[in-house]
Amino acid sequence: MTHFLDINTTPADDLRAIIDQAKAIKNARAGLPKGALDADAPLAGQMVALIFEKPSTRTRVSFDVGVRQMGGQTMVLSGQDMQLGHGETIADTARVLSRYVDMIMIRTFEEATLQEMAEYASVPVINGLTNRTHPCQIMADILTFEEHRGPIAGKKVVWSGDGNNVCASFIHAAGQFGFDLTFTGPQTLDPEAVFVEEARAKGVNITIERDARAAVEGADLIVTDTWVSMHDPQSARERRHNQLRPYQVNQDLMALAKPDALFMHCLPAHRDEEATTAVMDGPNSVIFDEAENRLHAQKAVMRYCLGK
Numbered sequence: 001m002t003h004f005l006d007i008n009t010t011p012a013d014d015l016r017a018i019i020d021q022a023k024a025i026k027n028a029r030a031g032l033p034k035g036a037l038d039a040d041a042p043l044a045g046q047m048v049a050l051i052f053e054k055p056s057t058r059t060r061v062s063f064d065v066g067v068r069q070m071g072g073q074t075m076v077l078s079g080q081d082m083q084l085g086h087g088e089t090i091a092d093t094a095r096v097l098s099r100y101v102d103m104i105m106i107r108t109f110e111e112a113t114l115q116e117m118a119e120y121a122s123v124p125v126i127n128g129l130t131n132r133t134h135p136c137q138i139m140a141d142i143l144t145f146e147e148h149r150g151p152i153a154g155k156k157v158v159w160s161g162d163g164n165n166v167c168a169s170f171i172h173a174a175g176q177f178g179f180d181l182t183f184t185g186p187q188t189l190d191p192e193a194v195f196v197e198e199a200r201a202k203g204v205n206i207t208i209e210r211d212a213r214a215a216v217e218g219a220d221l222i223v224t225d226t227w228v229s230m231h232d233p234q235s236a237r238e239r240r241h242n243q244l245r246p247y248q249v250n251q252d253l254m255a256l257a258k259p260d261a262l263f264m265h266c267l268p269a270h271r272d273e274e275a276t277t278a279v280m281d282g283p284n285s286v287i288f289d290e291a292e293n294r295l296h297a298q299k300a301v302m303r304y305c306l307g308k
């Protein structure tokens, strides 16, 4: 059974193979909706359940399209519409779904839900985001960086803003792909210490720098995300905005990084809050390549899980 639960729990060689296959899948597309590598329909006859307990545009559409392009079928399920949202246990849900479908992708709140689904399912389970991590997004982001700038190993990545679930998966990726990561944000919104310690234990250079202007010096990539995540209480909005305003990615901040530094945001964005429109639509922004690459990276993840 091969699940894809997190970047730090997937062997580094497997992650590299997934990225390389994603590149091949994308290149084989040659501008067409379906590429030559989909021609053998690796998911023919397979049904994939896509469970969402939180809203989604990119994850939902890219998984749905990806499965169909590989010859499989999908079933998009809302957690609230399932008995899962009305008291049925995760373990029972996992065992029942495994009798019907060949793979499960779940976007949920608690990491424990994902872990329990994986423990009791007898089909592969993919993490489509939890409150703690978002590994599929970062696989797309690694693919995006490397198609623009070559190998990410040894590069300097700066995360500016909230040390949230997407930031956590970037820290995991620093350990697995061997790049340096600087977090810049207020202390109250630091990434979980365990993520930082684990990466440092692998010999990766993880820096915490409160001054955003100092942090971005020499950066090859600047990344940010929304200041209030889906699981954060809206009552925290004003306080978070006040704390995070110094970490907005604007043209002044981008100018302090390397001239060819890329800008990433996983989207959805709140334009002119965490990043200005000038940066998001500027020459160094690759935000829509990131969105497209969810499709290619996840196709490679699904093939990996199914041994295709």
Ligand code: CP
Pocket (backbone or CB within 6 Å): 055, 056, 057, 058, 059, 060, 129, 137, 266, 267, 268
């Ligand atoms: N980046 C991301 O996961 O987008 P969605 O929330 O739209 O799926």
